[in-house]
Amino acid sequence: MLRETMDLLGPERGGVFLDATVGMGGHAVEALGKMAGKGLLIGIDRDDNALKAARDKLGSEHVVLKKARFSELGGVLDGLGIANVNGALFDLGVSMPQLKVLERGFSFQSEGPLDMRMDPAAELTAADVVNTYSEKELERILREYGEERFSKRIARMIVQRRPIQSAQELAGLVSGVYRKRGKTHPATRAFQALRIEVNSELAELEAGLAAASGRLAAGGRLVVISYHSLEDRIVKHFFRGAQARGEARILTKKPLTPGDAEVRENPAARSAKLRALERAA
Numbered sequence: 001m002l003r004e005t006m007d008l009l010g011p012e013r014g015g016v017f018l019d020a021t022v023g024m025g026g027h028a029v030e031a032l033g034k035m036a037g038k039g040l041l042i043g044i045d046r047d048d049n050a051l052k053a054a055r056d057k058l059g060s061e062h063v064v065l066k067k068a069r070f071s072e073l074g075g076v077l078d079g080l081g082i083a084n085v086n087g088a089l090f091d092l093g094v095s096m097p098q099l100k101v102l103e104r105g106f107s108f109q110s111e112g113p114l115d116m117r118m119d120p121a122a123e124l125t126a127a128d129v130v131n132t133y134s135e136k137e138l139e140r141i142l143r144e145y146g147e148e149r150f151s152k153r154i155a156r157m158i159v160q161r162r163p164i165q166s167a168q169e170l171a172g173l174v175s176g177v178y179r180k181r182g183k184t185h186p187a188t189r190a191f192q193a194l195r196i197e198v199n200s201e202l203a204e205l206e207a208g209l210a211a212a213s214g215r216l217a218a219g220g221r222l223v224v225i226s227y228h229s230l231e232d233r234i235v236k237h238f239f240r241g242a243q244a245r246g247e248a249r250i251l252t253k254k255p256l257t258p259g260d261a262e263v264r265e266n267p268a269a270r271s272a273k274l275r276a277l278e279r280a281a
């Protein structure tokens, strides 16, 4: 949803543009091109590898890239002496390269260690969660973060079979619980749950939304693209709260979703939902 994002954020107007999930720089390079030297692009990501790729793609003119989490965003802006931004983007989740590098353990096919850290320097790994959390905690995570209906059974099996070494081994174990196979891999929900726990994704999102919307200039816009219902729910409630307090106006009554052609080209985009907010003048 590159076009929709650019239409809503209008980087061609210049000013300060914050890409809170700069990743490989796909959205950022487009924004930078449209800014045509008229403003500043600040890109953050918690993954050093992504930042390196973004640096190569974006160069250094009119660009500042920083390693940070959403919850550190306010500090990054303070450090740069920036009070307000004109546009902010959150394109949530993991990037294709993060998913595809099997050693990072995000993929069901990965024979490498269970990892799933977006920041490879962070302490907690998926192996720590799977092999050391109590059965009760595992069940809660699977239920709350994966909306997994077999959370109890899967948690029990994990505890019985551990230590579990690889993502592939875990995916096999979870698949065994499902009798019928649907359209998505049976371990999708369990993997989502672990990823959220390992990276504190929901708490990070809440902190990031509060920080970014608090820093929007009058008329500044915030665009969030989410990929699963838990994230989208947080964004929806946050936007409604901001509108109810008279701080902002919701620009997307219903979330925008990708068209058929985009989903055909990039199947990972099929669950994307885009919501946008404009700061009151």
Ligand SMILES: C[S@@+](CC[C@H](N)C(=O)[O-])C[C@H]1O[C@@H](n2cnc3c(N)ncnc32)[C@H](O)[C@@H]1O
Pocket (backbone or CB within 6 Å): 020, 021, 022, 023, 024, 025, 026, 027, 028, 044, 045, 046, 047, 050, 068, 069, 070, 071, 091, 092, 093, 094, 095, 096, 118, 201, 204, 205
């Ligand atoms: C879907 S990718 C972004 C892709 C990017 N928009 C592009 O066009 O290349 C999401 C990125 O957000 C980063 N990320 C996710 N949660 C984060 C957080 N809490 N703080 C900082 N970065 C985060 C991930 O490391 C990943 O690189």
